[in-house]
Amino acid sequence: MEATHAIDHDHGHGHPTGLMRWVTTTNHKDIGTLYLWFSFIMLLTGGTLALLIRAELFQPGMQIMRPEFFNSLTTMHGLIMVFGAIMPAFVGFANWQVPMMIGAPDMAFPRMNNWSFWLLPVAASLLVGSFFVPGGASAGGWTMYAPLFLQGGISNDMTIFAVHILGISSIMGAINIVTTILNLRAPGMTLMKMPLFVWTWLITAYLLIAVMPVLAGAVTMLLTDRHFGTSFFNAAGGGDPVMFQHIFWFFGHPEVYIMILPAFGIISQIIPTFARKPLFGYASMVYATSSIAILSFIVWAHHMFTTGLPTAAQLFFMYATMLIAIPTGVKVFNWIATMWKGSMTFETPMLFAIAFVCLFTIGGFSGLVLAITPVDIQLQDTYYVVAHFHYVLVSGALYSIFAGVYFWLPKWTGNMYDEKLGKLHFWMSTIFFNILFFPMHFLGLAGMPRRIPDYALQFADWNMVATIGAFGFGLSQLILLVVVLKCIKGGVKAEGRAWEGADTLEWTHLPSPAPYHTFETPPTVK
Amino acid sequence: MTQEQRGQKASSWQAARAVFWSFFGVRKSSDYDQDAVRLTPGQVIAAGLVGAALFIATLVGIVYVVMH
Numbered sequence: 001m002e003a004t005h006a007i008d009h010d011h012g013h014g015h016p017t018g019l020m021r022w023v024t025t026t027n028h029k030d031i032g033t034l035y036l037w038f039s040f041i042m043l044l045t046g047g048t049l050a051l052l053i054r055a056e057l058f059q060p061g062m063q064i065m066r067p068e069f070f071n072s073l074t075t076m077h078g079l080i081m082v083f084g085a086i087m088p089a090f091v092g093f094a095n096w097q098v099p100m101m102i103g104a105p106d107m108a109f110p111r112m113n114n115w116s117f118w119l120l121p122v123a124a125s126l127l128v129g130s131f132f133v134p135g136g137a138s139a140g141g142w143t144m145y146a147p148l149f150l151q152g153g154i155s156n157d158m159t160i161f162a163v164h165i166l167g168i169s170s171i172m173g174a175i176n177i178v179t180t181i182l183n184l185r186a187p188g189m190t191l192m193k194m195p196l197f198v199w200t201w202l203i204t205a206y207l208l209i210a211v212m213p214v215l216a217g218a219v220t221m222l223l224t225d226r227h228f229g230t231s232f233f234n235a236a237g238g239g240d241p242v243m244f245q246h247i248f249w250f251f252g253h254p255e256v257y258i259m260i261l262p263a264f265g266i267i268s269q270i271i272p273t274f275a276r277k278p279l280f281g282y283a284s285m286v287y288a289t290s291s292i293a294i295l296s297f298i299v300w301a302h303h304m305f306t307t308g309l310p311t312a313a314q315l316f317f318m319y320a321t322m323l324i325a326i327p328t329g330v331k332v333f334n335w336i337a338t339m340w341k342g343s344m345t346f347e348t349p350m351l352f353a354i355a356f357v358c359l360f361t362i363g364g365f366s367g368l369v370l371a372i373t374p375v376d377i378q379l380q381d382t383y384y385v386v387a388h389f390h391y392v393l394v395s396g397a398l399y400s401i402f403a404g405v406y407f408w409l410p411k412w413t414g415n416m417y418d419e420k421l422g423k424l425h426f427w428m429s430t431i432f433f434n435i436l437f438f439p440m441h442f443l444g445l446a447g448m449p450r451r452i453p454d455y456a457l458q459f460a461d462w463n464m465v466a467t468i469g470a471f472g473f474g475l476s477q478l479i480l481l482v483v484v485l486k487c488i489k490g491g492v493k494a495e496g497r498a499w500e501g502a503d504t505l506e507w508t509h510l511p512s513p514a515p516y517h518t519f520e521t522p523p524t525v526k
Numbered sequence: 527m528t529q530e531q532r533g534q535k536a537s538s539w540q541a542a543r544a545v546f547w548s549f550f551g552v553r554k555s556s557d558y559d560q561d562a563v564r565l566t567p568g569q570v571i572a573a574g575l576v577g578a579a580l581f582i583a584t585l586v587g588i589v590y591v592v593m594h
Contacts, residue, residue: 192562283558288551294578295549315589327551 015516023118026110027516028095033412034117035092036405040481042084042124043398047474049077054436054470057463060455070453071139072155076127078142079159082259083166084124086393089401090262091116091173094201096412098177100506100514101195103186103523108179112172119169126162130155141451143252144218146233146244150225157226160219167212174208177201186505188525192286195504196279199286200265203293207254207261210297215251218244242307249300257296259393261289263360263400264331267353270407271335273501274350275342281334288327288334295324305376314373321371325364332361347499348422352403355430356396363391366441381451384444390437395430402429402480409487410494411506414513417487421479428476435469536564541573549577 016024025031053073056063065073095113099106107113130137135153138144144163149156181202185194194202221232222244231237233244264285272279279285301309301317309317335357344350366388370376379385402425409417439462444450448459455463494512506514509523536544544561547553553561 190562192559281552283555284552287548287553287558291549291551294574298578298582312589312593315592316585319585319588327549330551 024114026106026114028099028107028110028113029412029514029516031107031113031117032092032095032097035088035095035120038117038120038124039085039087039089039092039401042080042088043477045124045128046077046080046085047477049073049080051470051474053077054467056453057455058467059464060457060460062454065453067453068136068139071141071451072131072137074451075138075141076131079127079138079162080124081393082142082255083163084120084127086259086397086401087166087170088120090201090204090259090397091170091177093197093262093266093401093404093408094173094177097408097506098180098198098201099184100411100510100518101198101504102181102184102189103505103509103519103525104180104184105517105520105522107176108184109172109176113176116169116172116176119165123162123165123169126158126165130158133158143245143248144222145248146222146225146241147235149222150234157223160223163219164216167216170208170212174205174212177205178209181205186519186522186525192283193525195265196268196282196285196289197262197265200261200268200289203289204258204261207258207293207296211251211254211258214247215255218247218251221247242304245304245307246301249303250297252303253300254293254296256392257292259397260360261293263356263397264289266400266404266407267335267356269504270349270353270403271338271357273407273499273503274347274353275339275344276501277338277342279334280337280340281330284330285334288330291327292324295320295327299324302371302376305373306380318371318373322368325368328364332357332364347406348417348419348426349403349407351423351426352399352406355426356399356403359391359395359399359430359433363388363393363396366391379444381449382444383440383448383450386450387437387440387444390440394437395433399429402426405480405484407499408506409484410498411510411512411514413487414494414511415487415491416494416498417483418491421483421486425476425479425483428479429473432469432472432476436466436473437469439463439465439469535566536561536569538569538573541565541569542577545570545573545577548574549581 015021015027022030022034025034050073052065053070056065056070056073095107098104127137133154135155138149138152138155138159140148140152140156144156144159181194181198191199221230224230225232225234225239231239233239233241235241268279268285299317299321301313302321305314305317339354346354366384370379370385370388406417406422409415443459443462443466446459448455448463496511497507498512499507502508505519505523505525510518540561544553544557544565547557
């Protein structure tokens with residue numbers, strides 16, 4: 001991509017400093033930074049809860065906590081990681097990268113952008129604060145199933161309110177992203193020239209707008225069932241608890257793709273850069289992303305095969321789910337074909353990207369196993385499911401976030417990160433990740449149920465292994481903190497085009513670090 | 527692509543074909559470039575809705591055949 005003229009990037013006018021800079025900011029880069037730090041803090045919070053879970057499961061028998069608290073831990077770990085860590089991290093990337101990648105000066109609605117972010121700490125405080133209210137934090141699982149969620153104390157109301165706020169934030173963020181992409185592209189930046197990261201976020205934003213209101217509806221019905229005498233999900237009043245599951249998963253399955261499509265986008269930027277080849281099958285990647293998004297709306301009941309669905313519905317959702325493997329397979333094929341005969345180098349972003357392709361594929365295949373209804377009826381609520389979705393969400397979504405952070409850190413900070421520490425972070429994470437989650441396949445196949453604080457003796461060995469992996473993986477993330485802080489503080493100066501294979505606008509047209517204001521005069525893309 | 531081709535709006539059949547390939551996840555680059563220029567967003571959305579309905583109907587049909 002080329003611009004026809006040079007651009008004066010920084011007009012040098014002042015902006016608030018100190019704390020007020022961050023509170024009042026409408027700058028997409030500041031807000032991106034806020035999102036990313038928020039999500040990192042939530043990652044460590046959710047990670048600490050996970051380590052408490054694994055500490056309890058280190059040995060059979062009850063060791064260090066009451067079962068009720070264990071249930072709160074699994075519930076809040078899920079909610080915090082999904083809504084607090086993974087989703088905000090991708091919005092952070094979108095804030096930083098989308099305007100720079102399409103040649104826009106900022107997001108379309110900068111003030112709304114500020115509000116989208118500052119709602120998050122409020123929701124997070126409600127979630128984390130609920131641990132300290134009478135009865136402890138919500139303990140009915142992150143899916144908030146009725147009837148469990150209709151019972152319980154004030155923490156459930158706090159969780160419902162937090163989900164409402166998070167939903168509002170996501171919808172506003174999504175509207176902002178859609179409008180930015182559709183209206184603020186630089187001259188010549190047609191839709192078909194957009195980097196794949198921008199494409200995946202455009203599609204993700206539409207998914208968000210489509211399904212977050214569904215979640216809001218579901219939790220509002222929970223709230224009115226709890227306090228206002230309705231009986232949507234209360235069988236005693238003529239309601240249907242299974243209906244909650246239908247509504248929740250109509251949101252929940254597209255949500256899975258909300259968490260993975262931007263990951264596909266990041267990986268599709270990184271692999272071509274370090275293979276020094278254009279992305280193989282750009283067009284098919286866009287089409288595959290769209291078809292995954294469409295299919296995501298017609299597979300929700302594969303989460304509910306054991307709820308007594310009629311056979312016809314079981315068959316329908318099994319077939320539809322298995323068909324998702326086709327466009328996903330197209331993507332994996334394209335990434336491999338991009339690497340094929342490329343001049344590959346293996347800097348940290350590329351290592352995480354390659355690990356993503358390998359490990360996400362394992363998660364995808366175990367998903368196919370679970371899509372087979374009779375198999376799922378056996379494996380439902382076992383550790384096999386836990387292994388499956390952690391391969392998708394940790395070595396999928398989270399790894400792409402790591403890859404993206406390493407990839408764009410030079411652009412954000414103006415300094416190269418410490419490659420040795422980056423590689424150490426990668427290898428420690430990857431080895432411990434597999435020690436942590438691979439044995440969970442065995443545990444699940446052997447019948448160990450999830451969300452249970454105690455277990456039968458025959459599961460002891462692999463649980464011990466998994467716990468060792470968990471503490472290794474958790475502590476390895478502190479390396480990332482060191483790398484990022486070191487990189488912000490200083491280091492080898494990064495060039496404007498820090499990676500020789502990078503060809504999107506932020507690398508070809510902007511210095512490193514990217515100035516506070518960029519593309520106030522749009523570049524012309526040829 | 528000539529200016530004349532660029533100005534032509536795609537037929538419904540072309541929109542349907544583009545959507546079919548999008549469900550599969552694969553598209554020839556040259557066809558894709560043409561789609562990009564000639565398909566309107568309205569056409570794609572309409573074809574997508576019809577395509578999704580047909581897809582669901584096909585799956586329901588298969589389920590019916592399997593069960594009877």
